[in-house]
Amino acid sequence: MRIAVLTETDPIEPRVAAVPETVKKFIGLGSDVVVQSGAGAKAGVPDGEYEAAGAKIAGSADEALSGADLVLKVRRPNAEELGKIQKGATVIAIMDPYGHEDELKAAAEAGVNTFAMELMPRITRAQVMDVLSSQANLAGYRAVVDGAAEYGRSLPMMMTAAGTVPAARIFIMGVGVAGLQAIATARRMGAVVTATDVRPATKEQVESLGAKFVAVEDDEFKQAETSGGYAKEMSAEYQKKQAELVKGHIAKQDIVITTALIPGRPAPKLVSEEMVASMKPGSVLVDLAVERGGNVAGAKAGEIVTVGNGVKIVGHVNVPGRLAATASSLYARNLYAFVETLIDKESKALAVQWDDELVKATNLTRDGQVVHPNFQPKA
Template identity: 85%
Template structure:
């Protein structure tokens, strides 16, 4: 079994799909591992460390992917890479399939079996493979660090001979993995933290971290969670009531972090321009959903916008990638945990069980077609 680890073609993607730790594990499975030269450079992993772990370094995509049974990436392969990959090879990456039907079709036509790590089911055996959680955890931490960096004042309350400095007020909108980590990090830095979410189960989680929960807790709120643990889209009436509550709360905040995403749909708008206009000069908004359209009106992907009233709206892209070394390490472990289930330990070869629940949930393309029911071309 030959495993290829390709460099990322997007200059804004510093993460890498394998680290020396996982290379050693692949070698222990009996795999030959080939890493494209410089693949780990932006994540702080030089080629020499891959070689020391037992990998071979290849210069080009073609040389790296030649005869590879398994191709590992962070992001979906680009069109220019597809021709270098062997027909029948398995490709595992964050595929970002929503709204990219043409790209999926191209991968299918290249004869590849593509697996989307972000579609991993939320079941017990797949927890160690959950890239969304591992990367969102880092995004929540980094959001607070970025917010503190942009905020021109101290986060904790400080009592000094020159006077008392009040603690910063941090409001987290959306209490998934990123939101919970943001709450915990802001609390560790000494901020007064509040949080909101439409899912009732999050109230206890927020309060367990020492933060205050803010939400309109009516009957709709009590049923606002899918079986998979995701937030449901709320009615216009509920959004209006929640918006009014948030509007009065947000005007008092120093740092607001938004994390709300709905799988396969644009990010919901949580903070309007009118709300931003009520915030104090020097306040900061960190929009972690900016790549999906953003939760904050006025957020711009890849930019820090300063409004007329002196509020900063931060729209950093690929926030986990801002911690490239740690993000790569966690992502590589997620990948290995999944790939290990695809390997026959006796023959030391790829032996995908197509009826396995993990495979069925993540497999996008196979045998020249798009096979995942959520992404098949419409007739």
């Protein structure tokens, strides 16, 4: 079996889908691995390290894709790449299918079988394949680092001969994987940390990390979680009550980090213009949901906006990619763990078990059709 690893074409994507560690493992499974020249450059992996691991270096995407049975990417292949992938080949990537039904249809029409790593079910055997968690962990860490850099003041309390410097106050909105890592990072850096989430189970997690939990804890709050562990969309009445609570709290904060996302929907608006205006000059908001419309009013994807009262709104895109080497290493391991389940150990070829729960959850296109029930064309 021939595996192709491509250079990402999106200018904001520095990550790569394989690292020398996983290349060796793929070769150990009997696969030939071809890496497009420069694929790992932005993630700190030169071509020579791939060659040392046993991969062949291809001078172009055309060369890398020639005869490839399996294509590994970080982002969904664009139209040009699709045209170069042989019919019947399999592509595994972060496919970002919501709102991109036309691109899925194009992949199906090209005869390419596609799998979306971000749709991996949250079950025990799939934990090692969970790209959302591996990348969100890094995003949560980086959000605190970026927030601290823009804040321009120290985070921990410091007692000096010249006087005492108070600890910075950091508020985390949304306590998923990114939020928990942001709490842990902010606490390690000495800040006073508070956090909020609509899911009751997060209260204990927040408090176990040494932060204070802030939420309206009514009956709706007690049932605000799906069976898959995701946040439910809350009623307008609850959102109003929570907004009032947050409004008073947020005015006292130095750094606010928002992480709230609902799969398949625009990011919920958590911080209004009025709340931003209530913050002290020099305060910082970091919006990790900016690529999905943002949690913060006034946030702009790819920009750091300073509003009238001197508050900064940080809207970096692809935050895990700001730690490209680490993010690539984790993503590559997630990919390998999944691909290993698709390879027959005797024939050393792809042998997808189409009724496997991991396959059914992630398979988007197959045999010329969009097969995932969430993205099939409506009759």
